[in-house]
Amino acid sequence: MGLFDRLRQRFGSGSTVITPPPPAPRYAPASPPVFTTRPPLVALAPPSRPAAQREPAAPAPEWVPPGTTTTVAGRSLPGGMIYVGKLPHGEAALRRNVEVIDPRLPIDWRNPDFAGQDMDYWPAYQSITPRSRAAYLLWLESGRWAPDAYIGYVFLYFYGLERRALVDAQQDPAARADLPRILGEVVRLLTVYGVNSSFHQYATEFQQVLCALITRGEGAAPDPDEHDRWSPPLMLRLGIGRFAAEGRPVPVDWAWAWAMLHPEIYSRTPATRCPDEFRTLFTARYQARYADGIKIRPLKSRVALSYRPASGGLRATSWQLDVPDVLTAAAPTKALKALVESCTDDLDAYSRLIGRQPEAAGTLPALALLPDELFTVGLDGMRPMRDLVDRTLPDDVRQARFELADLTSLWPSRTPGKFAKADAVGLAQLLDKLGIGIEPDVRMGASVHSAGPAVLFRVTAAQPTTATPEYTAATTLLHLAAVVSAADDDVSAAERDHLVSHLESSLNLTPGERVRLTAHLDWLLASKLKLTGLTKRLGALTDAQRTHVAQFATAIAAVDGVVSPGEVDTLRKIYKLLGQEPDSVYTELHALTATSARPAPATEPVVVVPADTGPTGYLIPPPPKPEPPAGAIRLDPALVEAKMRESAAVAALLADVFDDEPDEVAPQPPAPVAAVDLVGSLDAAHSALLRKLTVRPFWNRADFDALCAEVALLPEGALDVLNEAAVEASEEPVVEEDDDQLVINDYAMGELLA
Incomplete structure (x- = not known):
């Protein structure tokens, strides 16, 4: 049962009483309020009193500082960060002060409108009903955390935070000092009420504005996981712009956020399937290529800060900051895009293996596919192979024979009991990472061997991977x-x-x-x-x-x-x-x-000794060639x-x-793919497969494999190609795995075929 449900059960319903309420008891902030007595109701129209007994006039609206407790209608409202006071006269003034709590206005404590049935879309405290005011003040009193609270009351409170940051803080130093506390409150509200899409959108944008006003682009880089690349955060634009304006190189953490949130850079499947490996590789290559970081030439355009408040009492706000806007500048965009593409390309083979066999992570076949920057001999999965190499090639030995079966037994082959050519290639690639070569090597034209004599040698010069x-x-x-x-x-x-x-x-x-x-x-x-x-x-x-x-x-x-x-x-x-x-x-x-053929007789004068036109002196004769x-x-x-x-x-x-391998039956060439309309960037085979998938919403694995065989495609590779094309077109995969079934995403399919 939510807090508001408990309050409904406690207060019940009834007619309005017109007697002023006594002060209500305080509640511990560590737990939700528990009402032990029914609070009286505030009069809708308080009776007149003699002039000597009237309460003093309410002061003009004022901001209650963070952490301060104030009293309204006998209720203690902890935490501050609200506007309380007498509203000025005039309709225009009322529209500008929608967040102000006027203590003179009536409150119906008997029938709090917890469900927000009486609330307008753009509420104002002075215009909502007494029932709604009661529910709003009870929410403030309870600590502003009840997850079942009507979102309109959260917005009404949020309006005051907007006013303090967007209006007061532009001229008042005390208001500017409140910005960090307001930012913290917005973050807290997002954790409780962020499930509401409207509030999430306003609060997230307001959070970015607050960060920009507080840090002016300084501090830590924004986390790409917390933002949308199609609407890069303002903090990113400010931060990158500051580096450009000050002529400083962009550190790797900022470059990472820049690349991941750039609206024109798409990192493809390996970046999402292997996020840790992808970021480590990006970091290593960025630092290797740019040392301290890439430097950006500042542009004339400036970062614009704009925000449309949720409050109906505030206008859209915009500033043009004195920071160049270089987020999508051509030169750094090209450099970052090339870096991201090189990382995803080199992680592609590893990503495909992990996509087919997630349990293969950390095994020798997976380690063999890692780019060199991610490979270290200290990896746990490398220990058995490293021990064998150390035994075979001590530090003072450059080449040694060993039994090949001792090495191939460490390799988990793709087909049990068979050491295939792909396994032999992977093994040789893994040895390359250790600076070790092997003979025989299938990459150089040798037959596949899983046992027998072999030779390990230390690589002292760049090794070819194909035989000339x-x-x-x-x-x-x-x-x-x-x-x-x-x-x-x-x-x-x-x-x-x-x-x-x-x-x-x-x-x-x-x-x-x-x-x-x-x-x-x-x-x-x-x-x-x-x-x-x-x-x-x-x-x-x-x-x-x-x-x-x-x-x-x-x-x-x-x-x-x-x-x-x-x-x-x-x-x-x-x-x-x-x-x-x-x-x-x-x-x-x-x-x-x-042969020493005799020269033909001369038919004209022959030069016996050429004219001496060179320098004087004696030439040192070359050393004689050794006698055979x-x-x-x-x-x-x-x-x-x-x-x-x-x-x-x-x-x-x-x-x-010298080919000792048995003759293999030549595979039958696949049937040619019938003419088919190409889909986007897909080739004929993948386009044909995609169109075949449209006839059913679900496919089992066997049927899907059969479809792939018809167009001569490997199932797992075909899935990756189709899904990558779909993500580029719609940001969603077109084929999703659900246990033993493959589910067709109608939206992604429609976007691909559009």
């Missing part, structure tokens, strides 16, 4: 040489290292590719490389293709212009593996050998370079040969 043709050629030829080495032990480690150095220099590999190639060789040597199966796969190549591979292998060995006897032996073995005559190595090398080893063959660099240009074609050919 040059790197693919190097790894495949290295694989071929390693297989030859495994066939017999005649090729030494020194010869293999020499081949690696040849590949690195001849194919112009980047420093990162060179680091990885060394680890790749270590993995090859740790693997059980056999000729079984390889000879068969090489035999499937045509004679021309095998000859092409043999010639390219020769060019790799000869890239430095010299082929040593040891390299010739390795080439002979490769030729034999390719089904070529081993002695044809010499024929191929002869084709690359430098005994028995080495000199080659023509131009011819070798021509062969090296074929690296991409040979790499693609060898990549198929």
